[in-house]
Amino acid sequence: MLTIVCPHCGARDQTEFRAGGEADRPRPADPFALTDAEWADFLFMRGNVMGLQRELWVHAAGCGKWFSLTRDTRTHRFAP
Amino acid sequence: MRRYSVLALLRESLTGHRGWERAWEDATPKSEYDVVIIGGGGHGLATAYYLAGQHGITNIAVLEKGWIGGGNTGRNTTIVRSNYLWDESARLYDHAVKLWEGLTDDLNYNVMFSQRGVLNLAHTLGDVREGQRRVNALQLNGVDSEWLDTAAVKRFCPPLDVGAHARYPVLGGTLQRRAGTARHDAVAWGYARAASARGVDIIQNCEVTGLVRDGARVTAIDTSRGRIRAGKVGMAVAGHSSVLADMAGFRLPVESHTLQALVSEPIKPVLDCVVMSNAVHVYVSQSDKGELVIGAGIDEYLSYAQRGSFPVIEHQMGALLALFPSFSRLRMLRSWGGTVDISPDASPIIGRTPIDNLYINCGWGTGGFKATPGSGHVFAHTIARGEPHPLAAPFALDRFTSGRLIDEHGAAAVAH
């Protein structure tokens, strides 16, 4: 079980958090400017990175805030 | 290939079993193959076996970065079933079950496909509705399935606690009698042995490090054991699919997560079927060795570590003991994790990729083992013909663009 550092509450057990997947993939400002394939890319395609990934977490059983962290998906270690 | 039989065993027992040959040849890579399959798990090995046997292609290599069957083939809870809701899924998975039924003979290797029945429990009125919907659909699709009420569930699985005092009492269940379990390692070894006998090169400790492209085609594969030229390439690497797709320059709609499982110490026979519960969230069977084989959930964060978090195991035990209070004094002997590739609709992806001669087979998520023979069979067809097998066609990658998903979230015993 990971220890996750919430930027608002500090280090807590992973069970207080939910993972939110890859970060930095904002919802397109004008979805209708995208082709079906581009929209499918936004909806479904993922980098699924093996290595360092920027990802979202939410402190669901704590302050409720979303934030992003960098973590190595091979070792589970968060980048400092 | 020297055939296995009781007679052969008797003969060998007289000479100290010194005459047994290698189960499969340990091949050294050649410089070129007509087809290269990346991934020496059950799906990859089965693909090579059917390519060689049914499509007349024998210049085939299977590349495995470690030891064959070392990924999810050797890490799952060995459940085989085809009780899927949608027509496309039911047909694909039942194609696999039919192949399972003759697989031991086909491979001349005992894969121990035990049709002891899979019971899926219903704990809420919603579960009952969903279970009955599934049973009715399966029956029309020609897949055996029946609905059991609470008393019938208890008769079929006596150690189960079906009392009304439970947090989520058992309100009934669906039963597929042809479903059951198989010996996971034997599937990899049996396919490897049979494929090797058909001339397939099985190359272990051979990690793919890059794909060499010429325009829209792959021409060669760079590996830890050198460059290998390939006419066609098939990928069957489960949790690592995105990594290979990245080498080829495209992305996939899958995410890799750790799925955990565990076994108990061996005990005398106590559970004679497979029991699965979505609502209480556990699946369990007893192996021929006597161990209870218990599936846990997935960790919700991305991981390639093959290492899960402990709360998942704790949760699993609570669920197990809610259904089987008499298992409380048994002990967890071993737990482990595997990396599964979860697709958005909980259905696999089989077929062509943006690269002309590169084919993909991935996205089986938590349930790939059961499909092994069917998956290999339709994937071999797809690679050999260059167009999807009819059973595989609905599972093509382009469904994510059109929106024609095959949403089987209700079918898996793991909440995605």
Add this chain to the structure above:
Amino acid sequence: MRVALGGTRIDRSRTIHFRFDGRTLAGHPGDTLASALLANGIHLVGRSFKYHRPRGILSAGAEEPNALVTIGEGAFAEPNSRATMVELYDGLVARSQNAWPSLGHDLGAVTGIASRLFPAGFYYKTFLGSSRTWTGLYEPLIRRMAGLGPAPTAADPDAYDKVHAHCETLVVGGGAAGRAAALEALGQGRVILIDEGVATPPLDGVRLLNRTTAFGCYDDNLVMAVERVNDHLPPGERRGPRQRLWQIRAKRIVLATGAHQQPLVFPNNDLPAIMIASAGLTYLRDFGLLVGRRIVMVGSSDAADELRAAGAQVIEVAAIAAAHGRKRVASVTDGQGTRHRCDAVLMAGGWQPAVHLHSQIGGRLSFDPARHCFVPVVDPSRARLIGACAGDVPVDRPSAPVAGPNAFVDFQNDVTLADIDLATREGFVSVEHLKRYTTTGMATDQGKLSNLNAITRLAHNLGGAPGSVGTTTFRPPYTPVTFGALAAHDRDQFIDPTRTTPMHDWHVGQGAVFEDVGQWKRPRYFPRDGEDMRAAVRRECRAVRRGVGVLDASTLGKIDVRGPDAASFLNLIYANGWSKLPVGRCRYGVMLGEDGMVFDDGVSARIAEHQFLTFTTTGNAARVLDHMEDYHQTEWPHLKVWLNSVTEHWAAAVVTGPLARDVLREVVSDVDLSAAAFPHLSWREGRIAGHKVRLYRISFTGELSFEVHCDSRFARPIWEALLAAGERFGITPYGTEAMHVLRAEKAYVIIGQETDGTVAPDDLGLSWVVSKSKPDFIGKRSLARPELQRPDRKQLVGLTMDAFVDEGAQLTAGAADTVMLGHVTSSYPGAVDEKPFALALVTGGRQRIGTSLYAHFGGRSLRCNVTDPVFYDPEGVRLHG
């Protein structure tokens, strides 16, 4: 045999009694079951897994593979307990396992006589044929032979506990190295010391956990341990939990877990009374007993003098070629071919550091040729290892393995040297293949006394060093852990919280039958005078349609959405528009996922210019709030809006039926209830029994309806006031079943029943809800995809038929067809009359209205007429009443 020397752990002044296979025997407090059996001269304690060979006690610790027994009786029975770890108490009952009819005369041993027919993996080469022969014929035979102890058949009566602890330093292992490390760490904050045994005396300032096994090491220095709180006490003296699971988060982990001395491999090395040398010494030092009078020592000889001093005859040999005997070793042939009579053998095969916890979190190992074992590679970012587990073990070069019949590598799983050799020949040369093919290392000791010998032999066969072969992955747990301890409190009723409404006790008092909806308990119906469900539901429906009914709707999710951008936010979250909704009015809304599929629905009310109250379905409340927060925080943080769950703050009662207004007039003050002043889809604030309430004119029944919402604290008196006021109107409490029937007559969908994640708004006939004018909302872009535009999508229709069809029935065009066109989502035997009706999702369904289909369910099929889904008051006159 007890001797005068040693015995530091036992209290010789007291005698306690226990039973083994029905025999009453004596021991001392402080004995383990193993030491007590040995003191009674009992060496044969079990039978092996495959060949049913007689087995004794091999070790004195957690690594024991042979001496497995069932402790306790009935619901308290615990199979596969290691006799070496079971502390003796007065009245302990132990039984041997895997033997029939008795341990001494086990018929299963026939497999041992024919063992050459059953080499490693024989089952892959035989029992060939179809899956039917395997399932029906061969497998049942194999299963009957398999397994060790029997599983209890009754529920476990014991309780288990769980504790979370935090410390700066966690030391695992209470030996000399561990104790020193614990003392050294005292200046650096909290110290916890864990020891598997009982003998560690307390250290000042250190939190000491005796009888505790650290079994798993996980990410970020999480160590899981299990404390055996009262397993060592006679049943009558046990208080509190049986075992306690510790979850310890440490800044630093120090492992001082020691090492396991390994067995030697030679023919018949598994005979009872052949033991690990260090175990022989432990039995003398700790328990004051000699494991034999005439002991052959092979390998290390440090202990010979100590054994002699205690009165044993000791024969030291450099190697053993074979052991002889039947149920106990009687003699050995040494390396020179000389035969020595003996009654025990102590073997020293080198030491393997206990690196399990280090390896579980990815710590690496390297092979140390001098010590002939795998030692940990130091990694400062992981746990620190000290003492024997760090590789500080005696340089004991074990004598070479001797091949021949019954030369065992894995004792419990009956894996021999010949099996390793066979696997090598057949190409199972990856160490993981070797393990899986032969099952070596997969027994309940998880290879603690077999892995090193197996790897050494494999390496030998391949012509390399063990380091070139590597080890298998170390997987938690270090030793087996009781399921009950892992679940601890989170079992039975507590696997999921139970949520109840403020009116719950009232419902219970009325004899309501409940259903689980998410975590909530909701009354499904209120049977009266022996009514069955159907009768009760018909009565409840009739009351609503003709008079007045009341429903506890407190479980509905409620989200307070406020801020200057509240309307803009809801415009993005919902498929419909909110900007123009006036204060005081309500509107039905549908929420889609980004894939365009219906995710949730419900009414929202505009409370103030900048405040909405959003109702969600009962089961989806938390998910909807999460979904809103996710989008607000990650996509639209610029919107000034705040979200709060107020589900538990507001209780709700639905008063519905043609007489609803009459009931409310009796109790509500401060509100003009007339249709003109208080129209459908609006809300007002008033008072009932002196308490402030909000009244919403929302109808899920198709009748004139008022939802009465109030502060949960006052819900019970308000509920009772409504019932009292309604008494003369025949007010009837109704449950979710009647609610379902009534809403289905109006084709109001239920999320999760009419929808399954594949249903878009138009499929449900809800296009009117979906805004055409808004440029964007969640799911809008996906609705434009080709698949969502197809005319043959499944659409919601009604079905009428002569008899009831099951929900989940599949629909086809012809009676004998198998091509499915859709399925029945909701089905009821009738509301106020006996006319069965259903809702269904059918391919191109709206085009099929007026035609017929066949419903297939439970092996039957029934003709159905496809109709408009709205069965009741299609003009909506009544709800405006």
